[in-house]
């Protein structure tokens with residue numbers, strides 16, 4: 487008897503086809519484009535980054551990175567919830583509009599959150615003379631009953647009261663120390679939320695050098 491084992495491959499539900507970067511001018515190939523021996527490799531599928539499968543994939547990746555970060559980081563990590571007051575939302579919206587943001591809804595909420603985080607970490611960096619290592623994700627008020635807020639992790643050796651002082655946009659609730667277990671709990675959020683864009687690319691644990699939020 488033959489038993490077939492199907493391994494469920496997880497793939498984006500709505501992949502897009504893009505031109506294979508291997509055959510485009512890049513720093514890596516220094517303008518020397520290799521010969522395309524087979525036309526079928528001209529286009530390759532990439533994930534949409536929005537569908538449930540893409541989000542689950544991202545969540546798994548973040549989980550691995552954060553676990554590693556927690557193991558290797560000597561600073562204390564806190565589980566954070568950051569909220570916005572009405573006045574802050576209005577103010578941040580004005581700043582976003584000044585920066586030429588013409589979108590609304592989902593994109594605007596994301597922009598508001600990243601502006602707030604940027605100012606928060608910038609002030610910290612200027613006054614404390616060091617960067618604030620953080621990983622924050624936005625929870626958007628999709629349901630209409632919930633308001634835009636942030637959850638995430640912040641690593642620091644400074645007193646946690648200082649975090650509250652620096653978060654001027656609303657309430658800063660500092661939770662318990664982060665463990666590997668709470669990290670997997672938070673990365674599960676990624677499947678339904680959005681990582682604040684500026685931060686997601688900055689927390690590149692693999693290079694270990696770059697401070698999150700630093701310019």
Ligand SMILES: [Zn+2]
Pocket residue numbers: 497498499500501533534535536537538539540
């Ligand atoms: Zn997708």
